[in-house]
Amino acid sequence: MGSLGQLSEQGLIWKGNQTRSADGLNQQIAPNRSTGFEALDRLLLCGGWPESGLVELLVPANGVGELSLLLPWLARTIQEEGRKVAFINAPLIPNIATLVAYGIAPQQVWLLRAQNQREVLWSQQQCLQEGHCCALFMWHDAKTSPATLRKLHHAAQRGRCLGISIRPTSVQQSATPAPYRLQLESVAGQAQVTALKRRGGWGGESVRLDLTAKPKLPPLPGNNVELRSLN
Amino acid sequence: MWLGFHFPLLPLDAHGAGVVETPSIVLNRRGNRVALANPAACHQGIKADMPLAQAFTLSPELQVYEVDPLAEQQLLDSLCQWLSQYSATVCQRGGNAIVIEVASMCRYFHGLATLISELQNTIPNFISGCDIGLAPTPLLALWRARSHLALWPQEDVKDLADLQTMAIETWLSNLPITAIGWSQQEVQRLSGLGIKSIIYLHKLPFSDLRRHLGESLYQDFGKAVGVIKDPQPLYVLPDQFERHVTFDREIEYSLGLLFPLRRIVEQLALFLRRHRWRLFDLSLTLKLAWHAEGQDEVVLLLRHDLGSDRAELWLELAELKLGKMLLPAPVRELTVVSGRWEASHEENADLFDDNRQRKADEAIFLSRLRARLGEQALSVAHFSGHHLPEMSGSYVPYHLKNSQPIPEERPEIHGPLLRAWRYQRPNWLLPQPQAVNIAEFTQLKVSERVVGHWWQKQPTETLQPYRRDYVIARSQDGRLAWLFRDDQGIWYLHGWFG
Structure with a gap:
């Protein structure tokens, strides 16, 4: 019993009714920052996007809502922590005007282009583990191995970074080391988010979000936007 | 008071072979004999002046290097730079020796012993070792270094003032004539005269010395004992490495x-x-x-x-x-x-401000990324606030970020614009607008009309076409698209709202 208690204290035993915080200890309520969507906060069971680790987003196509889901959280996190958000080999270009409109200063946004798969994974690992980014957007295909994702997950935990791994829906039956796997699709004009895997509960639950509705946003810096301070 | 440094393995150190485990030698100028062997080669019985063939017989895996005067000079320059932190007067002597003046630095370093101890602890890694000698004159310091004698003659004397008043005979005592760098022929000639140690020379009348030694050695000896002036060419730090x-x-x-x-x-x-x-x-x-x-x-x-x-x-x-x-x-x-x-x-470090350290760490991180991925791989966002989508912002390579113009402050315009753009502009843009069939989309809302710079007679390619009517539409798979129609009525996909 003593050894079981020790393992539990070390955070190595997962209990279904508990969530785990970044420090590895089981806690009833993890102090996560809200996603900006109440329904999504409830779906994730931890009050918001986790502070670190890997989150898999399975999407049928690019631009289905992967950035909209993160933008309110991202704006608040960057404003509070002053860390960066990075996009590595993004298939589309993140629109700076929208990011600025959400209150993200442009110098907080990095865009990386790596030549080959080896360089891509190296840069992903570096960005995740070095602690300079609060979020990293990555695109992984079906060939990306669980071992690779596990390394990235550990790197994200070391660097207190949220790694968003965007993958095709075809991988939903394969195993993943990421603690969260969400499927994102457009249904009847709304974004449907299905939790295929989450900490602290069973998968399968879905919520529908209106991504065009006004989310809970942090205020823009000042009443008037001062461009000098943004650049 | 001067410290002399002799670097016996400098020609090998110039090739990075001074302390390696592989037996290594430097050849003489003719290329047929060993000029210098490293400790590993000496351990196998290889000595200076040995024929190359014999050296190979003793050690078949022998690494052979040629004399490289340029590399030796560069190494000696670096050693001067190392020693210049201990003295303002650093002088090169010959191809493998340096002398520094230390009497004026003893107070700064809290004594001669501390200075020498610090110096010995910071011998650079790129040199395999050096012999050190102390004396009142530069040349004598060098002779004492080459002779592997104690740093100064009487070890119980610690005070610099006592050392400075010590008689020159004391400094010359025990100094063998064979180790000071005079040629073999001269040494043999002096031995024939019964002169085995430098101290014997000092006992001779100075007027006879020129006759016994010849002009060159006479000058050397005079400089060593301080009778003849010995001006030292100062080492000057270059402006470029x-x-x-x-x-x-x-x-x-x-x-x-x-x-x-x-x-x-x-x-x-x-x-x-x-x-x-x-x-x-x-x-x-x-x-x-x-x-x-x-x-x-x-x-x-x-x-x-x-x-x-x-x-x-x-x-x-x-x-x-x-x-x-x-x-x-x-x-x-x-x-x-x-x-x-x-x-x-x-800079003064602030105990509670980790911002500076974070910036320094971030700069190192970015330098690593750029070194591995290339200068063009990392871009940072630059926002201009322009109303045209292609010009409202761009990603510029990191090394060019400071060359971007700072946008004009127009809060009365940009404030409302940014608030409107939260809903009217998409999150993702396509690298180039892509012609699409409008029938595949369901139009939801007319978004905005964007007009290019009508006052420019020849607009740049990015501004064409001049007038665009943007709409928000839904694609067949349910995604929200940002489309526009140009003056010719052709529809283009420019971004996704997701």
Whole structure:
């Protein structure tokens, strides 16, 4: 019993009714920052996007809502922590005007282009583990191995970074080391988010979000936007 | 009072072979005999002046190097830079020795013993060792260094003032005539006269010395005992660091360059610390063995935005850069030249402010990314606030970020614009607008009309077409698209709202 208690204290035993915080200890309520969507906060069971680790987003196509889901959280996190958000080999270009409109200063946004798969994974690992980014957007295909994702997950935990791994829906039956796997699709004009895997509960639950509705946003810096301070 | 430094293995150290486990030798100028052997070669019985064939018989795996005067001079320069932190008067003596004046520095270093102890603790890694001697004159200090005697004659004397008043005979005592660098013939001639030690010379009447020694040795001896003036040419720190290495064999793998580079970068760090500079750019030129892929040489530029004098950082950046490159041909020569620098300032560290450290760490991180992925791989966002989608913002390569114009402050315009753009502008843009069939989309809302610079007669390509009517539409798979129709009525997809 003593050894079981020790393992539990070390955070190595997962209990279904508990969530785990970044420090590895089981806690009833993890102090996560809200996603900006109440329904999504409830779906994730931890009050918001986790502070670190890997989150898999399975999407049928690019631009289905992967950035909209993160933008309110991202704006608040960057404003509070002053860390960066990075996009590595993004298939589309993140629109700076929208990011600025959400209150993200442009110098907080990095865009990386790596030549080959080896360089891509190296840069992903570096960005995740070095602690300079609060979020990293990555695109992984079906060939990306669980071992690779596990390394990235550990790197994200070391660097207190949220790694968003965007993958095709075809991988939903394969195993993943990421603690969260969400499927994102457009249904009847709304974004449907299905939790295929989450900490602290069973998968399968879905919520529908209106991504065009006004989310809970942090205020823009000042009443008037001062461009000098943004650049 | 002077400290003399003799570097006996300098010709081998110039090739980085002074302390390696492989037996290594430097050949004499004719190339048929051993001029100098490292400790590993000496251990196998190889001695100076031994024929090369005999040396190979004793050690078949022997590494043989030729004398490289340029490399030796560069190494001696770096050693001068090392010693210039201990004295303002640093002088090169011959090809493998340096003397420094220390009497004026003893107070600063809290005594001669502390100064020498600090000096011995900081002998650079790129030299395999040195002999040190102390004396009232530069040449005598060097003779004492070469003779492997104690630092000064009477070890119980510790005070500098006592050492300065010590008689010259005491300094000359026990100094063998064979170890001070005079030629074998001269030594034999003096031995024939019964002069086995330098002290015997001092006992002779000075007027007879010129007759016994000849002009050259007479001058030497006079300078050593302080009778003849011995002006020292001061070493002056150069304004640029430049090292050129010609390899004795071709280097075929890029990472193989790291071994010679390590020694050079250590010398660079020494150079920067002496100048109190931080370096921003370092260029490596690799001269290829033959013309390959349209080039004779490859130039690599290492950059660090905050500047640094740390050898480990520059070496890491070089390793990241070299690790990913494929050499078009083997490399024969390497040239390292320092680039832009600034004077480094000592800064007071704030116990509770980690912002500065975070910025420094971030700059190192970005330099690593750029070194490994290339200068164009990392871009940062730049926002201009322009109403045209292509001009409202852009991603500029990191090294050009400071060259971007600072946008004009127009809060009365940009405030409402940004609020509107939260809903009217998409999160993702396509690299180029893509012509689409509008029938595949369901139009939801007319978004905005964007008009280009009508006052420009020849608008740039990015501004064409002039007038665009943007709409928000839903694609067949349910995604929200940002489309526009141009003046010709053709529909383009420009972004996605997701």
